Amino acid sequence: MLNYSLLYPINNEKRNSIRLDGMWRFKIDFEDGSDYSKGLCDYDYIPVPASFQDFYTDKRIREFAGNVWYENMVFVPSYMKGDKVYIRFSAATHRAKVYLNGEEVFENEGGFLPFLVDITDKARYGEENQLVVMVNNELTETNIPCGRTITLKNGAKMNKPYFDFYNYSGLQRSVYLISVPKSEIFDINLSYKVFDKKAEITYSIITKGIGEINLTLLDGDGNIASKADCCEGVINLDNPHLWDVGSPYLYKLIVEFKDGEALLDKYSLDIGIREVKIKGESILLNNRPVYLKGFGKHEDSDIVGRGFNIGVMKRDFELMKWIGANSFRTSHYPYDEEIYRMADREGILIIDEVPAVGLFESLVNFLDAGTGKGAKSFFSKPTTPMLLKAHLKAVEEMIARDKNHPSVIAWSLLNEPESTDPNSVPYFEKLFERSHELDPQKRPRTFAMESNSSPSRCLCHHLSDFISLNRYYGWYIMGGYEISDAKEKFIKEMDEWKSLDLNKPFVFTEYGADTLSSLNKLPSVMWSNEYQREVLEMLHSVFDSYSFVKGEQIWNFADFQTTEGLMRVDGNKKGVFTRQRQPKEVAYLLKERWENLPRDYKG
Numbered sequence: 001m002l003n004y005s006l007l008y009p010i011n012n013e014k015r016n017s018i019r020l021d022g023m024w025r026f027k028i029d030f031e032d033g034s035d036y037s038k039g040l041c042d043y044d045y046i047p048v049p050a051s052f053q054d055f056y057t058d059k060r061i062r063e064f065a066g067n068v069w070y071e072n073m074v075f076v077p078s079y080m081k082g083d084k085v086y087i088r089f090s091a092a093t094h095r096a097k098v099y100l101n102g103e104e105v106f107e108n109e110g111g112f113l114p115f116l117v118d119i120t121d122k123a124r125y126g127e128e129n130q131l132v133v134m135v136n137n138e139l140t141e142t143n144i145p146c147g148r149t150i151t152l153k154n155g156a157k158m159n160k161p162y163f164d165f166y167n168y169s170g171l172q173r174s175v176y177l178i179s180v181p182k183s184e185i186f187d188i189n190l191s192y193k194v195f196d197k198k199a200e201i202t203y204s205i206i207t208k209g210i211g212e213i214n215l216t217l218l219d220g221d222g223n224i225a226s227k228a229d230c231c232e233g234v235i236n237l238d239n240p241h242l243w244d245v246g247s248p249y250l251y252k253l254i255v256e257f258k259d260g261e262a263l264l265d266k267y268s269l270d271i272g273i274r275e276v277k278i279k280g281e282s283i284l285l286n287n288r289p290v291y292l293k294g295f296g297k298h299e300d301s302d303i304v305g306r307g308f309n310i311g312v313m314k315r316d317f318e319l320m321k322w323i324g325a326n327s328f329r330t331s332h333y334p335y336d337e338e339i340y341r342m343a344d345r346e347g348i349l350i351i352d353e354v355p356a357v358g359l360f361e362s363l364v365n366f367l368d369a370g371t372g373k374g375a376k377s378f379f380s381k382p383t384t385p386m387l388l389k390a391h392l393k394a395v396e397e398m399i400a401r402d403k404n405h406p407s408v409i410a411w412s413l414l415n416e417p418e419s420t421d422p423n424s425v426p427y428f429e430k431l432f433e434r435s436h437e438l439d440p441q442k443r444p445r446t447f448a449m450e451s452n453s454s455p456s457r458c459l460c461h462h463l464s465d466f467i468s469l470n471r472y473y474g475w476y477i478m479g480g481y482e483i484s485d486a487k488e489k490f491i492k493e494m495d496e497w498k499s500l501d502l503n504k505p506f507v508f509t510e511y512g513a514d515t516l517s518s519l520n521k522l523p524s525v526m527w528s529n530e531y532q533r534e535v536l537e538m539l540h541s542v543f544d545s546y547s548f549v550k551g552e553q554i555w556n557f558a559d560f561q562t563t564e565g566l567m568r569v570d571g572n573k574k575g576v577f578t579r580q581r582q583p584k585e586v587a588y589l590l591k592e593r594w595e596n597l598p599r600d601y602k603g
């Protein structure tokens, strides 16, 4: 159980939230082991939120593995006195130690989810407080995402990710100073059942302190749709306006925590009434089948790296709507909270992925995994129990943070793990059970499977509510002129899945081909725009011939940065859009296809 609330920070008559974003003091610890907890010296200034890597011209900074230090002066207003006061970090990648006025106040492991530092008794009210944060970006096998850190002969440390995206790090999301009442609305759990012309909202409000709960549900025009005065119960709504894909109707739930007439706390939340279920081979949204069309994405853009960029977010949603997409997976980590709020408003569906990538030891993971080589008993290592602990923590935090977003329709608990190792089974079982326990809506769970996780070798697919396949026929497997054999091999695999008769939907959570937007060639060669088109046409024709395929999320929405290497020309180029968010030629093919596929394609 988390000892702080992950409700999104808001301002109202009882709550304050002040964003601390801006230019922070910044220092890289090249000495490895320096202590700047009492204040930085010889510092630079750097923007927060942002990854620190791409601002500088010095390669030692971009490739730096170790501790980086941030400092900011935070004025804690006197009006916060008497409340609980926290510094809320929306993410610090991959671990952090926080110091207030020279004293260590918190330590966190995990780089993609928020944590709150309680400074109630430590803050100097009505004064500036010195906030220092040490962020460490070293990859290990005991935390997710997995990798290792080596030391070069010249003494410099270097990260070796077991995954294919750049190890951007730092304070990549907003930092807030927040205050909430001591008698607090701590959590809100909601689940929905949708019937013909009726909906049932089951709620439970978790509070700290003694008082009564009043709930008011407002419709989109601000009219009262329902009221309740209990901390748990069921609201029945006649003729509800449902939240749906492309039709994102939001109600506002206002929760008041009261002691008689006195208001102790208040929280309001935009909610969407919708029900997600898997039934046989169908994904049902409000009892109607939905076929997923969209992308695996990354938080990745020029200059700020993985730093949250509100402009890039807006552009990405515009492009997703333009191309006719209805969904994306937050590969390979939970994204900034603003992105889920935007998806709620746009009616886009999200498969929310925990940062569990690289659970397959390989430094050229895309080659070893893509071609079926490389498995080495990942889950049989002495470090596995520690890894599981970190993984379960991330699952708990992700579900606590994201469970009330109507856009979130499923949890992806791992990406491309070594699910052929017998020791993966108990590991996966714990993740699947825990996520079900934590989610009031019992959303479908899945994990994205690479080629080693074949119908005959994967030991864990029975745990998934729907099967997610990452497949690269025509790229890692038989690319170029061999594409016709790739197609046959793909069909053979699909026939094997079919013969298992799993009675579950399948979603392609990755497929695609690297493409240089500048390269046209007739006849095609791999990396050309023409070849990207050929691969997609081949793969789509196979998807279309299996009734249980209920979704396609191409890899990737946009070109993105990776570690440098023989296989990557300044990053992964499988984007449908360039890193600057302009369409490659294949975008028009997808637009044509997705605009014409009905919502309930194949039922």
Ligand code: CKX
Pocket (backbone or CB within 6 Å): 163, 164, 165, 332, 365, 366, 367, 369, 370, 371, 416, 450, 451, 470, 472, 476, 510, 555, 572, 574
């Ligand atoms: N899937 C065979 C995970 C992604 C990579 C993608 C790729 C791989 C393929 C694994 O993070 O970027 O290599 O393009």
